[in-house]
Amino acid sequence: MKQYEYLAKAVLREHGIPTPAGRLVRTPDQAYEAVAAIGPAALKAQVLVGGRGKAGGIRFASTPDEARTVAQAMLGMNLKGYTVEQLYAEAKLEIQQEFYISVTTDRNRKVPLVMASLKGGVEIEEVADDDIVRQWVNPRVGVLPYFGRELAARLGLTGVIAKELADLVVKLYQIYRERDAELVEINPLAVVDGHLIAADARLNLDDSALFRHPDVERIDEGSALEQKVHQIGLAYVELDGDIAIMANGAGMAMATVDAIQYFGGKPANFLDAGGGASVEPTAQALDVLVSMNPKVIFINIFGGITRCDDVAKAILQVKATRGIPVPLVVRLVGTNEQEGVRLLEEAGISAYSDMAPAAERAVMLAGEGRA
Numbered sequence: 001m002k003q004y005e006y007l008a009k010a011v012l013r014e015h016g017i018p019t020p021a022g023r024l025v026r027t028p029d030q031a032y033e034a035v036a037a038i039g040p041a042a043l044k045a046q047v048l049v050g051g052r053g054k055a056g057g058i059r060f061a062s063t064p065d066e067a068r069t070v071a072q073a074m075l076g077m078n079l080k081g082y083t084v085e086q087l088y089a090e091a092k093l094e095i096q097q098e099f100y101i102s103v104t105t106d107r108n109r110k111v112p113l114v115m116a117s118l119k120g121g122v123e124i125e126e127v128a129d130d131d132i133v134r135q136w137v138n139p140r141v142g143v144l145p146y147f148g149r150e151l152a153a154r155l156g157l158t159g160v161i162a163k164e165l166a167d168l169v170v171k172l173y174q175i176y177r178e179r180d181a182e183l184v185e186i187n188p189l190a191v192v193d194g195h196l197i198a199a200d201a202r203l204n205l206d207d208s209a210l211f212r213h214p215d216v217e218r219i220d221e222g223s224a225l226e227q228k229v230h231q232i233g234l235a236y237v238e239l240d241g242d243i244a245i246m247a248n249g250a251g252m253a254m255a256t257v258d259a260i261q262y263f264g265g266k267p268a269n270f271l272d273a274g275g276g277a278s279v280e281p282t283a284q285a286l287d288v289l290v291s292m293n294p295k296v297i298f299i300n301i302f303g304g305i306t307r308c309d310d311v312a313k314a315i316l317q318v319k320a321t322r323g324i325p326v327p328l329v330v331r332l333v334g335t336n337e338q339e340g341v342r343l344l345e346e347a348g349i350s351a352y353s354d355m356a357p358a359a360e361r362a363v364m365l366a367g368e369g370r371a
Contacts, residue, residue, distance in 0.1 A: 001205045001219055002048045006088045008203035011179065012186075015171045018197045022090035031071035034089035036064040041089045043070050047082040048219070050123060055079055060092060081225070081238055093199055098188035099155075100124055101168070102202075103137075103176040112137035112176060114169060116151055120188035143173035164196045165189075179216075180209035225288065232284045234273055241266025243366050244294035246285055248273045248306040256300045259355055265363035268294050273306070282314035287322060296327045298362040300355060303334025312340035316347055327365040331358035 003011075009019045023034040024046070035041050045057035052058050057079045061067035067089065077084045100120035106113040114135045119127050133154045137143055148166030157165055168189075176184045183204040190199040210216065229236035235250065239257075243265050247253040253272040260267045269292070273285055289297050301311050311332065318324060332340050332351040341351045352358035 001207050001210065001216075003203040003205065003219065004046045004048065004086075004088075005044060005201055006046060007217065008201035009088075009198065011175055011203055012171075012198050012201055015175055017168060017171050017186075018195070019201070020091040020093055020197060020199065022088055024086060025071060025089050026075075026086045028068040028071040028075070031061070031067040031087060031089055032064040035061055035067035038089065038091045040092040041067065042092055043067065043074060044088045044090060045074060045077075045079050045084040046086045046088055047079050047084060049080045049082060052079065057084070061089075093190055093192050093197065095188070095190045095192060095199065096194075097191040098199070099165075099191070099196075100127070100132075100185075100187045101165075101172065101189050102183060102185035102187070103169075103172045103181070104183045104185075106136060109136060111139060112173070114143070114147075114151060114173070116155055116165075116169075118155055120190075124187070137173065142177070143170050145170060160194060161191065161196060168196060175203070179203070180206045180212060182206050225292070229271065229285060229288055232281050232288075234271065234281065234285050236272075236285075236288075237270040239267050239269050241268045242295040243362055243368075244268045244271075244289040244292050244297045245300070246271045246273050246282075246289060246297070247300040248302065248311075252300060252302055256298065256355070256359070259300075259359035260298065260363060263360045263363040265359075265366055265368045268292060273301075273311075279310050279313045279317065282311055283317045286314055286318045286324075290318065290322060290324055290326075294326060295366040296329060296362045297324065298329045298331075298359065300331045300358065301334065303332070303337065303340075306334065307336045308332045308334055308340030309336040309343060310340075312343040315349065316343060319347065319349075327362075329358050329362040329365065331355050 006024050012019055021038045025031045025034050040062045043059050043061055045052055059070050061070045071087060074084055074087060098120035100117040102115050104113055115132055117127050117132045119131050135151055145166055148169035151169055152162035152165045172184050185202040186198045188199045190197050226236050226238055243260050245256050245267055247256045250272045253270050257267045257270055273282055330351045333353050344351050
C-alpha cells in the first residue's frame with residue numbers, strides 16, 4: 001500500500017530525518033494560510049503516481065495570494081487519471097545538489113537492498129547502472145553505522161554530508177523494518193546549506209503485514225475507475241492504450257495483454273474477471289469497459305470454472321441495456337462453450353476459438369498493428 005508524500009514525510013520526521021516545513025491543504029484558503037506561515041512554497045499534488053512535476057502536479061507560489069490562485073487551478077485537476085483532492089504546501093528549497101537513496105527488497109536474493117546515487121531528482125530507472133551504488137543487508141545484522149559509512153565512501157562523499165548520509169541510512173532501514181515496508185525512498189535527497197534534507201519521499205507498505213499496523217491509514221491506491229472495478233470484486237489495472245480487455249484468470253489476462261502488444265496494439269487495461277464470476281459481476285465489468293470509450297473491446301475467455309454461457313449472457317445483457325458502441329471481439333472456449341457461442345451467434349456476434357487470430361483481429365479493428 002502506497003502512502004501519500006505528506007504521510008511518508010511524517011514518518012521520516014518521526015525518525016529524525018530532516019524534511020522541509022509543510023502543511024496539508026484541501027482548499028485555496030488553506031493554501032493561502034500555509035504560504036503565509038512558511039513563506040514561498042511548492043504546492044504538490046498528493047496523488048499516488050510518479051512524474052508529478054512533468055505532469056503539472058508540482059507548482060510554486062511566492063505569496064499567499066499566488067498560492068490561493070495556484071491551488072484553485074490544481075485542486076480538482078485530473079493528473080494521470082487521478083483527481084487531485086489535496087495538496088502539500090512545502091517550503092521552497094534552494095537546492096545545491098540532489099542525491100537518491102532507498103531501501104527496498106531484492107526479491108532475487110531475498111534480502112534488503114540499499115541503493116544510492118549522486119544523480120537524484122529523476123526516476124531511478126533513468127540513472128545509468130554505473131552511477132548506482134548497491135549494498136545488500138544481512139537481515140541478522142541489520143544496518144549499523146559502519147554500513148552507512150561504507151555507502152558514503154563508495155559514493156565519494158566526505159565531511160558533514162558523509163556523516164549525515166551514514167546516519168540517514170540507519171534511520172531509513174529502521175523505517176523499512178518497523179513499518180514492514182516494501183520501499184522507503186528519498187528522491188531527491190537534497191543538499192541545502194551544506195546539509196541533507198528529504199525533498200521528496202515514498203513509502204510503500206506490505207499489504208500482507210497491514211494487520212500488524214492498525215494505526216496506519218488505509219489508502220485506496222487506484223484511480224476512480226480502478227476502485228469501481230475493485231468494488232465489484234475483480235482485479236483491474238489501467239494502462240495507456242485503447243483496446244479494452246477482459247479475460248478470466250490473472251495468467252490469461254496477462255497473456256491477453258501480451259498478445260495485443262505482440263500484434264502491435266495498445267492495451268487499455270488489465271482486467272481479470274476471475275474464475276467463476278457470475279453473469280452480473282461480468283456484466284458490470286463489461287459495462288466499465290464500455291464506459292472507457294475504447295476503440296475495441298476484446299473478451300478472452302478460456303472457461304474452466306467460468307462458464308462460457310454466463311459470459312455470453314453478460315455480453316448480451318450489456319448490449320441490450322447500455323449498448324456496445326465499439327467493435328467487440330470475443331474468444332470463447334471451455335465449459336458450456338457451445339451454448340455460449342450459440343447465444344452470441346443468435347445476437348449476431350461471432351466468437352473465435354483461438355486467441356491469436358482474435359487478438360490480431362482486435363488490433364486490426366483498432367487501426368493499429370505492425371504493418
